[in-house]
Amino acid sequence: MPDIRRVGLIGGGVIGSGWAARCLLSGLDVDLYDPDPEIARKTEEVLANARRAWGRLFPDARPPEGRLRIVGSLREAVAEADFVQESLPERIELKRRVLAAASRPARPDTIFASSTSGLLPSDIQAEMAGPQRLVVGHPFNPVYLMPLVEVCGGALTSEDARQRAAAFYRSIGMRPLMLHKEIDGFIADRLMEALWREALWLVHDGVATTAEIDDAIRYGPGIRWSFMGTFLIYRIAGGEAGMRHFMAQFGPALKWPWTRLTDVPELTEAFLDRLAAQSDAQAAGTSIRDLERLRDDCLVSVLSALRARGYAAGEVVKRQEETLWDKAQAGAIAAIGDLSQPLRLHRARVEADWIDYNGHMTESRYLYVFGNAADALFRCVGIDTAYHAAGFSYYTVETHIMNLAEVSVDEPIHVTIQVLGVDPKRLHIFHRLYRSSDDRLLATAEQMLIHVDTRLGRAVPADPAVRGRLEAIAEAQKDLPKPPEAGRAIGMGRG
Incomplete structure (x- = not known):
């Protein structure tokens, strides 16, 4: 794959400016187009935050910063770009029209990626010149810190484009998640939307306030989610018998009226076999006791970092530490x-x-x-x-x-x-x-x-x-x- 040294950005809002910061701090030059007359100021403010964050995360491992150029047209943004990332508002007509226009002055080998959080790449690429080079590269805010980027191709996307996009994202410190099937909302947003829907119902029904719901996540499962996903956490909860035992215990509860989201797949033997097999492959032979120790070590690391900030669960840990100190001494x-x-x-x-x-x-x-x-x-x-x-x-x-x-x-x-x-x-x-x-x-x-x-x-x-x-x-x-x-x-x- 040719080296990517220059990135063209279309759209400089919250996501676009985050892309600019990640690319610039990775040593790449960036040409950014956005008609907003305040775009230079807004981008520089985001970049200042990114510099501060990267200075803490990578204090001694930063290359010379790339050069940012605010340009006045789509053509200028893409003409010299090795990779183009579009971050426009979530309107399919707008994305399709702008990407169609931007694809024509770009080099034929330039990869295009859309930051869309849910629109299908097949719909976005329909009018492009060279539609086979369009992928979705869906990031998470702040783009300059969050490593996940979901990579999804459309009906016309080539495998070469998918792999080149993934390689580029890895080169700027991201973790591409390659989607095998095109689907509205991709993976992460569908999971977040399910939680969001239930949260809205809990507020609507007077069960909990917004603060109480956020506390339920940030003091509890959200801490574990930062290093182990739902399936690995539940595998541990199943004990030595693993995922099948967990599903036998808790699977029936999925249809209980605990939630508004009770439309769940039937837990057939074939489906349970697939879950258990994938969970076994995910664990890769690691025993439950070793997974528990890994979980505990990661929890200690996360809680220790939060303790240093004195925020959220870290404030609780800090207060408990002070209590233990006083008792111990x-x-x-x-x-x-x-x-x-x-x-x-x-x-x-x-x-x-x-x-x-x-x-x-x-x-x-x-x-x-x-x-x-x-x-x-x-x-x-x-x-x-x-x-x-x-x-x-x-x-x-x-x-x-x-x-x-x-x-x-x-x-x-x-x-x-x-x-x-x-x-x-x-x-x-x-x-x-x-x-x-x-x-x-x-x-x-x-x-x-x-x-x-x-x-x-x-x-x-x-x-x-x-x-x-x-x-x-x-x-x-x-x-x-x-x-x-x-x-x-x-x-x-x-x-």
């Missing part, structure tokens, strides 16, 4: 026992997303682990959610990490803390990171922290009770040898 100093030894306060297991391209724990995760250990110490001495809510905390002002051995995925680790010094505003601590299976020392970290009033943004003395507990630990540990790594500076020895 209540009276923790007394439970530690011998304060005269470095305090073992934090343990973890190295997760897969902590690993870098060398197969070892990435540098930022060392700081993450040591930070969690410091948080554990703070909770022990009374710096809890109420303390933070009052506007007080310790801030790190200096850290020196020494990596002494490699740390691999799934290894159990723990951290000990030695308190080297305390005064009213400062705290000097030293961490040691060990592999728990053999107590091998993996890394150390020395930190200086200051106590701050977070509302005023300046250093202030710590609460006397908090400072007293820290001073008690420092006094108990005063006879410990000073770590040889403490106080060291980075430098090269003299040759």
